[in-house]
Amino acid sequence: MQKHVARRKYVSIIMLIRIFKYSFIILAITTLYASYQSLRQTLDLINNGIVVKGEVVEKNASSSGRLSSEAISLYKPVIEYTTNHGETYQTESVLGSSHPSYDVGDIIEVIYLEVSPERGKVNGFFDKWFGFMFLVLFSGVFSLFAYLMHIFSLQKSKT
Numbered sequence: 189m190q191k192h193v194a195r196r197k198y199v200s201i202i203m204l205i206r207i208f209k210y211s212f213i214i215l216a217i218t219t220l221y222a223s224y225q226s227l228r229q230t231l232d233l234i235n236n237g238i239v240v241k242g243e244v245v246e247k248n249a250s251s252s253g254r255l256s257s258e259a260i261s262l263y264k265p266v267i268e269y270t271t272n273h274g275e276t277y278q279t280e281s282v283l284g285s286s287h288p289s290y291d292v293g294d295i296i297e298v299i300y301l302e303v304s305p306e307r308g309k310v311n312g313f314f315d316k317w318f319g320f321m322f323l324v325l326f327s328g329v330f331s332l333f334a335y336l337m338h339i340f341s342l343q344k345s346k347t
Contacts (some may be wrong), residue, residue: 190263192262202255202341205337205339205340207336208337209334209337210334212331212334213331215330216330216331217347219323219327219330220323220324223327226290227320227322230320234299234316237299237300237301238271239299240270240295240300241269241295241299242268242270242279242300243267243293243295244292244293244294245266245268245278246265247263247265247266247292248265248284248289248343249262250262250264250284250322255333261284261286262309263287263288263289263313264282264284265280265290265294265296266279267279267298271300271302271305275305276309277305277306279307279310281315283314283318285288296310297310297311297312298310299316
């Protein structure tokens with residue numbers, strides 16, 4: 189009787205490991221596909237983008253938590269830029285910093301696609317590549333967890 193209960197518990201653990209393994213595989217494939225799409229968009233922006241000068245018009249501050257007793261604020265510059273067709277748009281930098289990187293009135297390069305000028309980005313490395321790098325990192329983490337679950341299930345099935 190105890191052998192039957194122990195066997196049932198063992199089978200339940202193996203099934204749970206398989207569920208987690210396949211869930212991580214699905215997450216890894218999904219984030220890998222999203223990173224591929226992000227890569228295509230970034231390369232399209234780099235290869236076909238139009239670079240214009242923009243002006244920092246404000247610094248958005250957002251609270252990101254607490255350090256000791258002080259709240260930490262992250263400052264993201266809001267840049268106003270005018271396209272080659274005379275349309276004016278605003279964009280916010282992807283990254284913020286605890287000390288403002290730019291002052292109001294600073295001139296910054298903005299890159300945009302002619303088909304979607306409202307989606308301009310600061311023409312800097314992290315503003316262009318952050319989404320791709322973030323997704324690739326998480327795809328790798330999910331793949332690693334799936335691999336570890338696979339190894340763990342192989343070791344469990346041998347015992």
